[in-house]
Amino acid sequence: MFDFDQYLGFLAFLGILTLGFWLMIFLVTFVIPYWVGGALIERLKEIREEKKAKRLNA
Template sequence: MFEFDQYLGFLAFLTILTIGFWLFFVLLLFVIPYWVFGALKERIEEFIQDRKK
């Protein structure tokens, strides 16, 4: 039915797919919100400093 090479290819495909899924998951949940809120915080601080001058 399946030869060993096909099995290794399937395992490599599943491994790459799983790594990609978790990378996408981490990017969506942690990296992008951290970047957005950091940029907003920096812009608000600059706005407050400009108003004080």
């Protein structure tokens, strides 16, 4: 069915596919929400500081 070289190539393909799958799961469930959440928190802090500066200057 498979020569030894083809078998090793197939195993390498499966390994790369599996690593890519788990990397995507990790990025979608942890990294991207963490990044977006942090950006939102920082933006809200900036908005609050702008409002506070306007109140003090007015």
